[in-house]
Amino acid sequence: MKLGVVVQRYGADINGGAELHARYIAERLSRTHEVEVLTTCARDYVTWRNEFPEGQERIGPVAVRRFPVSRERDPEEFGRRSFQVFETPHALVDELAWLDSEGPTSPALIAHIRQHASTFDYLFFFSYRYHHAYHGIRAAADRAILVPTAERDPAIGLALFPPVFRGVRAIMYNSHEEQAMIRAVSGNDAVPGVVVGVGSDIPSQSAAERFRRAYDIRGPFVLYVGRIDENKGCRELFQFFQQYLFTSQRPLQLVLAGKALLPIPDHPLIRHVGFISDQDKFDALAGCEALIMPSFYESLSMVAIEAWAMGKPVLANARCDVLQGQCLRSNAGLFYADYREFAETLRIVTSNRSLALALGENGRRYYLDNYAWPVIDAKYHRMLDTLKASPPPTGTIEPLPGWFARRRGTLPPASEVLARVPDGPAPRPAATGARTRPEGPPRGGSSRGPRRRRPGQGRPAPARQGR
Structure with a gap:
C-alpha cells in the first residue's frame, strides 16, 4: 500500500509527543509499505515559524514533503x-477563526492533500485539533485514518470536531480514556477504532552509573522527563516536592530532564540536567527510584510506558484520567490528587523496596502485553487489512452549515461541553477478565479511588498554547 502520514511538524530532532509518535509510526509502516510524510516547514510549536526548507527530503527510511506555513501564530x-x-x-465561524489562529495554517499542504489524496491508499492524520488535520481530513475523508492524540481540555468540546470524528474511515486511539471521551462528544461508535498507543525502542542494555557519572548525581532520585512547564504540572510538582523535603528525613533528589519553560527552583536536591539523549534517558530510568508524571493533560504518556518497560514504578497525577487509568490497568503505578497523597505515595514508592519491585514487574508485563512493537505493528496492520476488505464508504463527511448558520452565536462554551463529558478512568477491557469498573485501588493503586466530577467541577486548567 501507499500510505501518507500527515503531521504538524516532523524531524529527527523533534521530540514532542504527537510528532515523535508520528515519526515512530511512519518508520514502522515503511518496513512493509510505501510511506510519505506530509508536514510543514515549522520546527517550533509555539510560533510555527518556517525553519525547514520547503520541498522533499528523506529522513531515515521515510520520504518527507514539507509545505510552508502561511503565517506565524500570534499568541x-x-x-x-x-x-x-x-x-x-x-458561532461556528468563531471556532474556524480559532483554528486558523492556532495553526499551523498551511493552505499549500491542504491543497496538495486535496489534489493528490487519490494517489494514497490511506492517510494517517495526527493530532485532531490542528489546522492541517481538520482541513486535511475534510479534503480526504474517504481514506483518512485519525490518530487524535486528544487530551481532556476544552478543545474537545468545540462543535468543529464531532463531524470529523464521525467522518473518518478509522481512529487509532491512544488510550481507553481518549476513546471514551471522543465517543461521548461525537457519538462515533460506528467508526472502526482500536486502542493502540505507540511503542518505543527500549535498549537491551542501560547503565544507571553512566548517567550518575555524566551528571554527577549521587544518592536516590526520582525522575521527571519532558517539557518543564505549567501544563505538564511542573509548577505544582515543584511546590509539592519542596514541601515534602521540608518534612522528610530522607535526602531524596528530583532530577528533571527536558526543556525548561518554567524557572527551576534553586534547591540543592532539585537538579535540571537539560535536554538529554535517548541513551541518557534510559540510563536515568534505570537509576531512578520512580518516574513522576505530574501532568494534567496526556493522551498516553510515552515516557510512562518506557518507565514500565524498564521495570520502574510510576507516580502520576490522578487529575489526569489517562494517567490514573494506566496506573489502574497496569497495577504498576500510584497516583495522587493533592499534596497529602503526593507525600504518602512518594514516601511509599521510594522506601518500600518490595512494593517498588512488584510495581515495576507489573509494569514490565503491561508493556510487553500492550506496547511492545510487535503488538503495535499488528494492530496497525489489522486495521489496514480490515479497511481494505471493507466496501468503500458511500457518503462523505458532514458538510459545514451554510453562511447564515455558521454565524449564529448559539454554540455553548466549549468548557461547558467538556464539563458534561463523563470523566475518570475508563472501564477495564472485558477481554482481560478484570472488573468492568475500577472498584478502588488494586495492587499499586492510590490511597484514593477514582473520582467522578460534577458538571462545572473541573481540574485546574492552566492557560495552554495549543499543546
Whole structure:
C-alpha cells in the first residue's frame, strides 16, 4: 500500500509527543509499505515559524514533503480567540477563526492533500485539533485514518470536531480514556477504532552509573522527563516536592530532564540536567527510584510506558484520567490528587523496596502485553487489512452549515461541553477478565479511588498554547 502520514511538524530532532509518535509510526509502516510524510516547514510549536526548507527530503527510511506555513501564530490573538470559544457562547465561524489562529495554517499542504489524496491508499492524520488535520481530513475523508492524540481540555468540546470524528474511515486511539471521551462528544461508535498507543525502542542494555557519572548525581532520585512547564504540572510538582523535603528525613533528589519553560527552583536536591539523549534517558530510568508524571493533560504518556518497560514504578497525577487509568490497568503505578497523597505515595514508592519491585514487574508485563512493537505493528496492520476488505464508504463527511448558520452565536462554551463529558478512568477491557469498573485501588493503586466530577467541577486548567 501507499500510505501518507500527515503531521504538524516532523524531524529527527523533534521530540514532542504527537510528532515523535508520528515519526515512530511512519518508520514502522515503511518496513512493509510505501510511506510519505506530509508536514510543514515549522520546527517550533509555539510560533510555527518556517525553519525547514520547503520541498522533499528523506529522513531515515521515510520520504518527507514539507509545505510552508502561511503565517506565524500570534499568541495574543490565539489567547483571545481561545477565551471566546472556550468560555463564552459563540458561532461556528468563531471556532474556524480559532483554528486558523492556532495553526499551523498551511493552505499549500491542504491543497496538495486535496489534489493528490487519490494517489494514497490511506492517510494517517495526527493530532485532531490542528489546522492541517481538520482541513486535511475534510479534503480526504474517504481514506483518512485519525490518530487524535486528544487530551481532556476544552478543545474537545468545540462543535468543529464531532463531524470529523464521525467522518473518518478509522481512529487509532491512544488510550481507553481518549476513546471514551471522543465517543461521548461525537457519538462515533460506528467508526472502526482500536486502542493502540505507540511503542518505543527500549535498549537491551542501560547503565544507571553512566548517567550518575555524566551528571554527577549521587544518592536516590526520582525522575521527571519532558517539557518543564505549567501544563505538564511542573509548577505544582515543584511546590509539592519542596514541601515534602521540608518534612522528610530522607535526602531524596528530583532530577528533571527536558526543556525548561518554567524557572527551576534553586534547591540543592532539585537538579535540571537539560535536554538529554535517548541513551541518557534510559540510563536515568534505570537509576531512578520512580518516574513522576505530574501532568494534567496526556493522551498516553510515552515516557510512562518506557518507565514500565524498564521495570520502574510510576507516580502520576490522578487529575489526569489517562494517567490514573494506566496506573489502574497496569497495577504498576500510584497516583495522587493533592499534596497529602503526593507525600504518602512518594514516601511509599521510594522506601518500600518490595512494593517498588512488584510495581515495576507489573509494569514490565503491561508493556510487553500492550506496547511492545510487535503488538503495535499488528494492530496497525489489522486495521489496514480490515479497511481494505471493507466496501468503500458511500457518503462523505458532514458538510459545514451554510453562511447564515455558521454565524449564529448559539454554540455553548466549549468548557461547558467538556464539563458534561463523563470523566475518570475508563472501564477495564472485558477481554482481560478484570472488573468492568475500577472498584478502588488494586495492587499499586492510590490511597484514593477514582473520582467522578460534577458538571462545572473541573481540574485546574492552566492557560495552554495549543499543546
